[in-house]
Amino acid sequence: MRSLRSSLVVCSLLVSSLGLAACGSDDEDSSTTPSASGGDVELTVYSGRDEELVAPLLDRFEQREGIKLKVRYGDSAELAATIREEGDRSPADVYFGQDAGALGALAKGGALAELPAETLDRVGPGRRSTDGRWVGTSGRVRVMAYDKRELKPSDLPDSVFGLTDPKWKGKVAWAPTNASFQAFVTAMRKIHGEDRTAEWLEAMKDNDTEAYDKNGLIRDAVAAGEVQIGLINHYYVSQKRAEEKDPEAYPVALHFPRGDVGSLINVAGGGVLASSDHQDEARRLIDFLLEREAQEYFRSETAEYPLAAGVEPLDSLPKLADVPQPDLDLSDIDDLEGTLKLLERTGVL
Amino acid sequence: MTTRALIAGRGGHGPPRPLLLVATLVGAAVALPAIYLLVVVAGDLDGAADALWRERTARLLGQSALLAGAVAASAAALAVPLAWITVCSDLPGRRAWAFLVTLPLVVPSYVGAYVLVATLGPRGLVHEVLAAPLGIERLPSIYGFVGAWLVLTLVTYPLVLIPARAALRRADPSQLEAARGLGAGPWRIARTVVLPQISPAVAAGSLIAALYALSDFGAVSILRFDSFTRVIHQSYRASFDRTGPAVLAAVLILLMVVLVALEARVRRRGGHHRTGPGAGRPPAPVPLGRWRIPALLLCGTLVTVALVLPVGVLAVWALHGTETLPWDELRAATGNSLLTAGLAAVIAVAVTAPAAWLGARHRRRRVVRAVEAAHHGGYALPHIVVALALVYFGVRVVPWAYQTLGMAIFALVLLYVPLALGVLRSTVLQIPPSLEEAARGLGRSRMAVARTVLLPLARPGVLAGLALVFLTAIKELPAMVLLAPTEFDTLATVLWQQTNLSVFERAAVPALVLLAISAPPLALLMGRER
CATH class of the missing domain: 3.40.190.10 (Periplasmic binding protein-like II)
Known part of the structure; x- marks a missing residue:
């Protein structure tokens, strides 16, 4: 019977994949109960x-x-x-x-x-x-990752609030959907208040800040010269730098604005x-x-x-x-819901 | 004699009890996520009311409904002509085209979205190669509705194409020949003979495409379209509160119920089975004539956009990558993907058969319609909700099976039963009940009839169902991450891990392997076409 034959084909496919799978999975026993006392934990x-x-x-x-x-x-x-x-x-x-x-x-x-x-x-x-x-x-520290071919450290603002200046129009990138970015906004709300944060978000948006989906994409965009400054976590750059043949030649450098929420740990x-x-x-x-x-x-x-x-x-x-920190306890940045609402209200998300 | 009369005439006998029992059990299992949502919402009614009565809920409902509707319409608009061209016409190499235009189904929506951004995005390929040299500063934005609609259409039209092709292949050529003999023109034949024959399959496929669009997370999140799914994911991230996302998910279920009812309406219009003898006979290919070039263009464009482009971009990324995944890991993940998707396909098709038969033969019965509707379970839900529902029940009801391979397969079956349902049911609808009745009248048992009469005739539908479930299940992510045995990687989870690290070059290899291993089973299934 033909239908039987085609199911046989499917089954044989399964069996062959079982063989492959066997190399990968070694879960002899997935019981979740505590092991008997004394045995291997x-x-x-x-x-x-x-x-x-x-x-x-x-x-x-x-x-x-x-x-x-x-x-x-x-x-x-x-x-x-x-x-x-x-x-x-x-x-x-x-x-x-x-x-x-x-x-x-x-x-x-x-x-x-x-x-x-x-x-x-x-x-x-x-x-x-x-x-x-x-x-x-x-x-992990929030940083301004910048293009060192275009900018000197002294060119960079000493606070993320400086990025709303028209001279940075279209030259800055952020990742509004990213968890670290959202934690940073929550911290900003705690330190500077709801209104000032909303103002900053709107001003950044009006300044044509480029939105990316992920921190790594922002780093690569800075390296490619698409934007000059990216608001990301420090290690995205540090890891990439370490992989380069000549780390000194890697075009992205880090700026830690002192005492600013922009360098939040x-x-x-x-x-x-x-x-x-x-x-x-x-x-x-x-x-x-x-x-x-x-x-x-x-x-x-x-x-x-x-x-x-x-x-x-x-x-x-x-x-x-x-890296002097703003006055803030990490346990206090737990109101992500409020941050999401604010990001939505300001049209950033 | 019309089917309507036939079915009405059969109204006197009830549906066979054992079959109804099996279908009810399967329906109940598939409806577990909905039950979970009820449990959560009932546990916190005040919070639920708060979360529901927000202006945002109405906006999301509108947006999601719009996306689902648009995707279903465009998927059907692509799939119907494609199905006809690749089944009925004399298109050169139509078997190969049929295979190639079906393959985009295996492109995960998030890969499609990344590729769209990489090509048409603000700094994408097109901008670099075409727009920038011409001095165009910015391309029109692909973010939002347009991007999400485009990507979802390109990954879901095969969900309509596969059942539509199966239906055309089962269609009775004698009706067509009769119409032609009576002097009907090609458009009239298409409208009065071909479309009614395949409309249940197309409707079922479009429903599935719409529900897929509702449940999708990958494309809407990367392309930043505000749908229910995206907000549900965000609220899971935002707090420990589970009422908010549950309420939004419950609204999605309501939306799904509306869509299912719409589809059932389309299906209720008239009969579809052949009136002649049961043995299928291939229809003579219709010469395309001057339509040959447009037909080739349609197929060629689709294959280029939905298949060659993603594969090309992935290949470029793969070549760029300095590091590759360890071969062992890749091989294990490949095996695991084949294993889980293969088992899920076989089981899903098997357990859906009773409901599909009942839905075709006893569709007037309210109980049958309810059972059938339950088979759509949580298909409109973001898969993270379904996975969490199974976490909730799994750990409480079957703790010994929690986070085992069995649990993961169960999750896949539950997620993809709706895919099998539509295509199997439309297949049964095309088989004349008189054949079964004759066999029963000759003293065969129901099982024997199913084996010797139904199954051989339903073969294209069964194969299509297997293909649909396999190709969709192989890219499943949340259910595998939360429910598979610990340290059990599939290609989809490996792929996800790599994109998570923002190393797209490394994500390219597992993505290509995913496409590559999906091709042979698809070719195999299509090769079994007569």
Whole structure:
């Protein structure tokens, strides 16, 4: 029968793909129940940070501590939403996220357990949640990435508020849909108030600021000379620079406006789920991320700012102490909803 | 004797119980996301009312409905002539064209959107090569409605084309020949004979295209068109509150119900099956004459825009890339993609068959219509909502299956059952019930009739259903990210990871592999066409 034959064709296709798949998946047992006491503990990590960037580091933890990790990589916000749906049945033990926003949302929803004081004290105040439920593991700084073929450092304004000047018309890029940009706007609202932020957004829009979808695209646009200044996170440039044959020749440089919201430090960080049956092991992972080895990894591999263990940032970057911060607690920039409303109202989104 | 009379005459017997039971179970499973939304909304009625009564909701409803309508209309407008040209005409190489014009289905909408930006965007290829030398500072913006409509049309018209071609291939050539013999001109034949034969398939396909447009996130987010999906995604990001997005998603379901009802109306008009003997016979190809060049142009343009261009841009990116993905990873992801999409296709087609048969044979029954409508489940929903609904139920009801391969396949089946439903049902509609009745009258059991009469006759529809589900499921992202076993990568998730890193050069390779591995199953299925 012909229909039978064609389903056989489909089935044989499936079988051959099974063979291929077998090389890739090695999940012998995906049970989510806690293992019997004494046996090998396995931690499930929900990581909003990219596999490419953090997998080698997590591998080192496995080797060193003998604790096996199962890591689910995804979007920070979507994984946080998943934990919300799972409630206290979540298979996750640790949440490792891209920005303070999603961590704050999880803490607010009661999904994260309190961390011990000695863990929290490894990083400076303001780099952890005020209620002690998450801790920043590495820092990312908002910068003006500029085209150094066209501009000298002295040409650049000392605040993002200077970018509304007509001389920058059409020469600046931003990424309104990007989470880091939105966190920056939330911070601006906290520091400068709703009205001044709205004014700035509108003035920037009227100044023909170019909207891009992603930070990386902005960096490339600056490198290609399409725009002169981009509002992005520092490591997009630092990572790319490090990959270049001649880093000095890379045309994009960083400007950190002093004490301005334009050089805000945000963090990637982690927390332990309150529902986890492996609180001790989960905390060990968080502690590991704050130790020298991991902090050095963040410096050299992801070009982020180390936040603990006395590790200094890359030589091409200013020290954290030399990036004076506006007066703001990261735990306070959790009103993303208000920011989205403002971005919508001003027509930026 | 018309089908209407036939069906009315059969009104006395109820639909077979076991079949109805199976269809009801499948419908209930597919409707899980809708049930989840009810649970969430009912849990926070005040918050739900707040989130609903905003000026924005009305605006979004208008925008999304507009996009869905426009995409469905343009997809059908492209697909119907294409289907006819590639099935009925003497177009040179029509088999090859049929294959090539179907392939854009596998281009994920976000890849299509990136390609559009890369070509027609403010600093795209066209600007660089054509506009800038001519001194044109800025091209008209592709962002917003126009861009989203264009990209979604180009990735969804195959959803109409596949069922339309299946319907044409099952169509009864004797009707056409009779009309011609009676002296009807080609346009009259098209209107009175061909279109009625394929209208249920086209309507079902257009519905699916419209629902796809409603649920799409990739294109609308990259091209910045404010639809429900985009706002739903944003509010998931914005807070821990789940009522807001759930309410918007519920509105989408209502919109879908309206569309499903519209489609059912189109379908209810008249009969479609052949009156002659059951064995299909290929119609004699219609000479295109002076329409040959326009027909070739249509096919050629579409293939260029919807297939060659994306592949070309991806190939350029791939060549630019300095680093490539490790081969092992790519191979594993390829295997996983084939495995999940293949299983999902076979299972989705199998479990949809009862509802498709009931929908064709017992469509007057209210219970059948309800079960059928439930089969559309959450197809209009952003897939992130469907995935979260399954997270909610999975972890509570079947914790042992949560985040296993079975769960991921279940999610894919649930997501893509509506694709199979339309094409299978229109296939059954074209098979005269008298054949089944005759076989039953000769003492065959229902199962035996299904196996020996229905299945062989429904073959084009079954193959089309398999192709549709396979090619669509292979690019699924949110369900795989949230529900597949931990550390189980597919090409779509690898692709997503790479674009997330803003390394488009590296995203190009998995995207090309995705296109490449989708081609053989499609060729295989089309090669089985008689």
